[in-house]
Structure formats: C-alpha cells, structure tokens
Amino acid sequence: MAVTAEEILATYEELSEIEAQFDDVETDIIRHQYNLSKDLYVKREKIVSKIEHFWPLVFEQAPMDIDEFIQPSDSQIILGALKSIDVKRFEIDTPVEGGDPRSVSIRFEFNENEYFENKVLEKKFWWRHGKDGFVGYVSEPVDIKWKAGKDLTNGLLSLAKAAWEEEQTASKKEGKEKKELTPKQKELKEKLDAEAATGAESFFCFFGFIGERVSAEENIEALKKEAEDRKKRQAGEKVEDDDEEMKEDEDDEDWEDEEDLDIFPQGDTIAMAIADDLWPNALKYFTQAQESDDLSDDEDDEDEEGDEEEEDGDKPSKKHKACAHGCKH
Amino acid sequence: MAVTAEEILATYEELSEIEAQFDDVETDIIRHQYNLSKDLYVKREKIVSKIEHFWPLVFEQAPMDIDEFIQPSDSQIILGALKSIDVKRFEIDTPVEGGDPRSVSIRFEFNENEYFENKVLEKKFWWRHGKDGFVGYVSEPVDIKWKAGKDLTNGLLSLAKAAWEEEQTASKKEGKEKKELTPKQKELKEKLDAEAATGAESFFCFFGFIGERVSAEENIEALKKEAEDRKKRQAGEKVEDDDEEMKEDEDDEDWEDEEDLDIFPQGDTIAMAIADDLWPNALKYFTQAQESDDLSDDEDDEDEEGDEEEEDGDKPSKKHKACAHGCKH
Structure with missing residues (x-):
C-alpha cells in the first residue's frame, strides 16, 4: 500500500472527526443514563439506609483501584463512621457554559467519630479541556477538621489547601509571567518529599487532589477552539497542529513542578472508580x-x-x- | 437498631426489586447506545481500513485481561494476518423471544496466512438467565481449519467442537437422567488434564468457550419465572427462595464436571473485554x-x-x- 503523507494526514483528520462524533454520543448517553437512574438511586438510598453498615461493607469490597489506597487506619474510620455516599452529576443538574455531564461530585456522610469534626465531606471533579489538549478531571482541595492528634494526613491536607489558596491569589496578581513557587507551595513540596520516604499515605489525602490547572475560562476557550477546528475539518480545511506552539506557551503559564505538588495525583482515577463503579454497582459489592x-x-x-x-x-x-x-x- | 428477621427480609425484597429496575435502565441504555453508535462504527471501519496494521496495533495495546491470554505464537498470527474486527449486538439487530441487548457476536477477519484456512472467525455470545439464578454469557465452540502442523491449540479446539456436538445429540436422547460423559467428552477431559501440565494455552482456544449450559428454552423459562417473582414482590407477596431446591434439580440435569470440560473458561470475560473495551476504545488503543x-x-x-x-x-x-x-x- 503506497500512500502519500497527504493521504495519511487526511485519514487522521477523518479519525479526529469520528472521535468527536463518538464523544458526542457518549455525552448524550451519560446524560440519558443519569436522568433515567436518578430516582432509582434515591430509592436505593432509602432502602439501604435500613441496612446496618451497608456503605462500609460496600467499601470493604471496593475494587483494587480504590482498595489499594486504603490504609488500615483509613479503614477504621470508614468501617466505623461512614454513613452514606452520594454521587451527583452537577453539571447535568445545573447546566453551565462549558459544563460536561462527566463532572461529578462525591459526597461522603459520616457519623460522629473520634477522628474529625466534619459530618459531610464533598469533593467536586470538573471535566475540563485544556488549551494543551488535556481532557480530564480537575478539582480543588477540600480540608478536613481533624480532632487533636488525629490527623491521618499528618498536616498534608491542610497544607495542600493553604498552598492552593496562596496559588490562586498569586495567580491573579502575577498574570502570565513564569511563576515561582509560593512560600506555602515550597513548604508543601518539602513536606511531600519528606513524607515520600515514609510511604503509606492516607486515603483521606484524596480530598487534596487538584490535577492540572484548567480554569472554567480556559475550558470554555479550549472547547471553542476545538469546535472551530472541527468545523474546519468538516469543511475539508486544513487544521493547524499547534501543539508544539502551545507547549511553549504552557511553560510561561504553569507553576513549576505542578504535578509534584499534588498530594494525591491519582485522585481522578479514584473519582472515576467511585462514580462509575463503586456507586452504580454498590448492590453487587x-x-x-x-x-x-x-x-x-x-x-x-x-x-x-x-x-x-x-x-x-x-x-x-x-x-x-x-x-x-x-x-x- | 433492633430489626426483626421479617423486616430484614422485606428490605432484601425491596433490594431485589430495585436491582431489577436498575437492570431495566441498563438494558435500555445498551440498546440506545448501540443504535446511536452503529453508523459511527461503520464509518470508523471505512477510515481505519486505510491505515496499515490498524487492528493488529490495537490488539498489541490490548488491556491486561485480554493480553495475558495472548501467547507469542498467537501474536504472530494477529500481527501478521488480522484484517479487522467487528462487534454486533445481534439480538438488538434481530430481536427474538428472551433476547438481550448484551448478546454479542465478535467477528475476526483474517488475511491469507500460513496458519489456517478461515478468512473469518465469528463467535456468538448469548446473554442468558439460568434456572439456578445464573446470568451471563454462554456460547458454542467455533472450529478453525488449521493448516497441516499449524494447529496452535494442538487439537483441543477441534476436539472441544466434536465433544460439544456429541453432547448435544446425547442431551436430546437421554433427557433428564443423570448424565455420564460421552466418549468425546472423556477424551477431551483427558487431553485437557494432560495439557494443563504444559501450560501456555493458545488464545485461539477462546473460540472453544461454551460456559454454562443454558438453552434458549431454559432462558425463556427463567425469565418468565423472574418476571412472576417480580410481580409478586411488587404486590407485596412473599417470594419463595427456592435455590436449594433447584440446586438438587441441577444435579440431575447437568453433565459431570461440566466446567472442567471448557477449554477456555475465561471466554466470557474476554468477550466482554473485547465488546465493551477494545472495540469501542479502538482509536484510543x-x-x-x-x-x-x-x-x-x-x-x-x-x-x-x-x-x-x-x-x-x-x-x-x-x-x-x-x-x-x-x-x-
């Protein structure tokens, strides 16, 4: 098969278009399934609330991708105090510009316990598109009010939250120049390096996951660009592959060692495992x-x-x- | 929480009903998604047929649950001769009594190769409900016309097919009595025991998977029984838990060591991994x-x-x- 470079390129353009069409179907299906299942989940919660330890038992059977992050001390809180879990597709419930049906909030309800004051821990995951081609979940740290001497994250979660807030403020001030780590970020990086040696991080660090820095504005911009490219492609026009260019851009905007600063880099995987597996299949577990x-x-x-x-x-x-x-x- | 045994039972009845409702939604969603994606898959095939080695490359990146069954010699056939894969939900395309949208046929197309004569290998998986409470995929062996000295399954696949045919004939004759192994089944059992020692079974044994013996008739019967139970439940009537009873029944009807006779007991898992992951996510792989x-x-x-x-x-x-x-x- 002798094909020219031009033909190969054309084929890839067609692939991009068909991928976009598959994505449209998936988006439609997630929305459809959510709307069909919503009331059932409410009914399910009513029933399972009558079963003692329902959610702790479900968590005990959690699939590997969740279970591997649960330390024995985490397990004690979950078994002893987890009251319920709830999962909502908040951008289906309340549509916003650039919103995606994949965006998900996970809400844990707890009984009074000896570890922390919170009765509810809720974490949101926004499904966003970045200018560099990234597509996936991003989040914000959620702090936990640990009781004295009971912080399973050993101060990491609170520090991650504080560093994040400092980063937000600095972000607004500094604009587009190359960014240095803020003082809290530096402190966080040192603490993370020190902790890495001891291993066995608490599952509750999950609440500290941030992921890539993609704001709601950047998401809207990236979606617009994707839509434009798609139109061009459909019209048979050439679409510039401007990844390299954007990559250079990126360096100017991003924090140094952004990924090293995440106290739970696998947070997006866990969120998906809970929202797409543990939650819908709770009865099976x-x-x-x-x-x-x-x-x-x-x-x-x-x-x-x-x-x-x-x-x-x-x-x-x-x-x-x-x-x-x-x-x- | 002091609850009576009666209350616990009532809660479990409610759980069964809600499970059935979730299942209805899932069935609906599978059908909806299939119908929305059908044309896209045809378009995709048209595009990828222009890319050399598309499907072999996809297979090379197959997720663990498929990859672990591919031996080096299997890999040689797949890389050298696999032309395309097609997946159809044949009981959506052609509805039958007791049919399920999960029933799936997987069709492999091959180029001329030195291993076998077949240009197409197609295997069907029926999603069935058994009288014993089983729900899952069952199939029938599909034989391969190996070229001389090239049978990667070392005669296992052909023997599995022959034993299956003998079993079908014997089944009709003997009716409900306790069944002894047929001669071919005995031969298969011995061969399987001998092979087990050498390990490393070919991926092409996948075409020999049978699974539990659940006929189309038994499936229809089981579905009727489930529907009746569900009506009773909805009307607040008690549903007999007759599993124990059925278990005894079972012994009279089943072949001895039925599971030991399957040359590829994980066939249903592979079928799902192909139909629900490799196939829809082929572009990603x-x-x-x-x-x-x-x-x-x-x-x-x-x-x-x-x-x-x-x-x-x-x-x-x-x-x-x-x-x-x-x-x-």
Whole structure:
C-alpha cells in the first residue's frame, strides 16, 4: 500500500472527526443514563439506609483501584463512621457554559467519630479541556477538621489547601509571567518529599487532589477552539497542529513542578472508580460482602475452590441474582 | 437498631426489586447506545481500513485481561494476518423471544496466512438467565481449519467442537437422567488434564468457550419465572427462595464436571473485554500504539517519566486529543 503523507494526514483528520462524533454520543448517553437512574438511586438510598453498615461493607469490597489506597487506619474510620455516599452529576443538574455531564461530585456522610469534626465531606471533579489538549478531571482541595492528634494526613491536607489558596491569589496578581513557587507551595513540596520516604499515605489525602490547572475560562476557550477546528475539518480545511506552539506557551503559564505538588495525583482515577463503579454497582459489592461473610462463617465447609470463586467477585459477567438473599451457589 | 428477621427480609425484597429496575435502565441504555453508535462504527471501519496494521496495533495495546491470554505464537498470527474486527449486538439487530441487548457476536477477519484456512472467525455470545439464578454469557465452540502442523491449540479446539456436538445429540436422547460423559467428552477431559501440565494455552482456544449450559428454552423459562417473582414482590407477596431446591434439580440435569470440560473458561470475560473495551476504545488503543512507537523511535530523548506515562495508558481519564496525530505531550 503506497500512500502519500497527504493521504495519511487526511485519514487522521477523518479519525479526529469520528472521535468527536463518538464523544458526542457518549455525552448524550451519560446524560440519558443519569436522568433515567436518578430516582432509582434515591430509592436505593432509602432502602439501604435500613441496612446496618451497608456503605462500609460496600467499601470493604471496593475494587483494587480504590482498595489499594486504603490504609488500615483509613479503614477504621470508614468501617466505623461512614454513613452514606452520594454521587451527583452537577453539571447535568445545573447546566453551565462549558459544563460536561462527566463532572461529578462525591459526597461522603459520616457519623460522629473520634477522628474529625466534619459530618459531610464533598469533593467536586470538573471535566475540563485544556488549551494543551488535556481532557480530564480537575478539582480543588477540600480540608478536613481533624480532632487533636488525629490527623491521618499528618498536616498534608491542610497544607495542600493553604498552598492552593496562596496559588490562586498569586495567580491573579502575577498574570502570565513564569511563576515561582509560593512560600506555602515550597513548604508543601518539602513536606511531600519528606513524607515520600515514609510511604503509606492516607486515603483521606484524596480530598487534596487538584490535577492540572484548567480554569472554567480556559475550558470554555479550549472547547471553542476545538469546535472551530472541527468545523474546519468538516469543511475539508486544513487544521493547524499547534501543539508544539502551545507547549511553549504552557511553560510561561504553569507553576513549576505542578504535578509534584499534588498530594494525591491519582485522585481522578479514584473519582472515576467511585462514580462509575463503586456507586452504580454498590448492590453487587454489598452482596459480595455478604457472601464473603457467609464464607468465613462456615469456612470449614468450604474447600479452596469456594474461596477462589469468592475472590473472583470483581468479574461482572456472572451474577447469581438470588445472592442478595445471602445464599451461596 | 433492633430489626426483626421479617423486616430484614422485606428490605432484601425491596433490594431485589430495585436491582431489577436498575437492570431495566441498563438494558435500555445498551440498546440506545448501540443504535446511536452503529453508523459511527461503520464509518470508523471505512477510515481505519486505510491505515496499515490498524487492528493488529490495537490488539498489541490490548488491556491486561485480554493480553495475558495472548501467547507469542498467537501474536504472530494477529500481527501478521488480522484484517479487522467487528462487534454486533445481534439480538438488538434481530430481536427474538428472551433476547438481550448484551448478546454479542465478535467477528475476526483474517488475511491469507500460513496458519489456517478461515478468512473469518465469528463467535456468538448469548446473554442468558439460568434456572439456578445464573446470568451471563454462554456460547458454542467455533472450529478453525488449521493448516497441516499449524494447529496452535494442538487439537483441543477441534476436539472441544466434536465433544460439544456429541453432547448435544446425547442431551436430546437421554433427557433428564443423570448424565455420564460421552466418549468425546472423556477424551477431551483427558487431553485437557494432560495439557494443563504444559501450560501456555493458545488464545485461539477462546473460540472453544461454551460456559454454562443454558438453552434458549431454559432462558425463556427463567425469565418468565423472574418476571412472576417480580410481580409478586411488587404486590407485596412473599417470594419463595427456592435455590436449594433447584440446586438438587441441577444435579440431575447437568453433565459431570461440566466446567472442567471448557477449554477456555475465561471466554466470557474476554468477550466482554473485547465488546465493551477494545472495540469501542479502538482509536484510543491505536493512539497508544503510535505513542509507544514514537517512544521507541527516540528512546534516548525520553526520560523515565515519559515511559511511565506511556504505561499508564489504560487510564481513561486523561487524554490528549491531538495525540491521534502522533504527537507527544
């Protein structure tokens, strides 16, 4: 197959257009599914609130991508005090310019506990497009009012929040020049470096995730640019690949070592795992928790094979509906 | 919280009903998404057919749940001869009684190659409900016409197909009595036991997956029973939990060691991974393949961080749209 560079380019342009069309469908589907499921989730919460430890049991069965970040001390809070979880697609509920149905808020409700004062911890994740081509979740740190001597994040979360606020103020002042780290950012960087050595960061650092710095304004700008490019493409015009150019731009605007400053860089992955898996599949995970309870109740009766099957619970293909009644197959 | 056993049971009944309602929404969404995307997939195929090695490159980036089953010799066929993949929801395209939008057919098209005669290998997965509470994919073995001395499955696939046909005939004759293994089944069992010792089964055994024996008739029966139970539940009537009873029934009907007879028991997981991930996200995996190509082209320019980022490609949260043009960020 001898193809010219021109033909290859044309094919890639077509691919970009079809990707945009798939994205439109996905956006439509997320909105449709959310609207169809909304009332069901409210009903579900009403029912599961009658079951003791429902949400802690669900969390205990959390898939690997969440579970690997939960330390034993985190687990103690979750098992002892987590009352409920709620997930909302807030830009479907209240549309804004540049809003996306993927934007999600995750709300944890807690009972009175010995670790912190908050009854509610809520974190928002905005789905945004950056000028550099980035598409994904960004967020803002949410602080926790730890009780004396109980801060599982060892001051990191509060410092991340303070550094973020300083960054916001500095951002407005300095404009577009090359940015140096603010004093709080420097302090945060040092603390993070020191902590890295000790390992085992608390799951509650999740509330400190920021991600890439993409403001609502930049998002709107990037979306406009994408829409223009798309129109050009549809009209058969050439679209400039200006990534390199933007990359240079970027250096002028971004904070140094921005990513090193995130106390929980995997926060977007966790947000997705909760919003797209743990939350919609909570009943499945609860059933799994019951089954594994049953298994430990009569462990002697079970051979090794039974145990293996239980660990295989992540597999969504096979389910035994009746299992919600606590039976085993 | 002091709750009576009666109240607990009532709560579980409510959970079953809400689960059924969620399932209705999911079914609706799958159908809706399929119909919205259908034409786009046709367009996509038209475009990607112009790109050399598109599907082999996608397969090369396949997620772990697929990749772990691909042996080096399988890889040689896929890279050398895979022409295209197509996925259809055949029970949406042609509705039948008891049909489900999840039922999926996966069609591989191959170029002339030194391994087998087939130009097309197509495998269907029916989403069925069993009388024992099973819900999931079942299939039938699809044989491959290997060229002399080239059978990567070492005769397993053909034997699985022959044993399946014998089983079907025996099934009709024997009716409901306790079933002994047929001669071909015995042969298959022995061969499987022998092969187990050598390990490293070919990916092409995937075409031999059968799963649980749930006929179209049993599926319709089970769905009717589920619908009746649901009506009772909605009317506030008690629904008998007859799993134990059915379990005894089961013993009379099933083949001995049915599961031991499957040459690729993970076939349903692979089918889902292809239909729900590799196929819809093919453009993403293709982009990843290009990026990793670029990386190896100028490996010296890249620091370790770059490599890590590339391996992280499974993460759907962050994408750099412009990457389809082969650029790196």
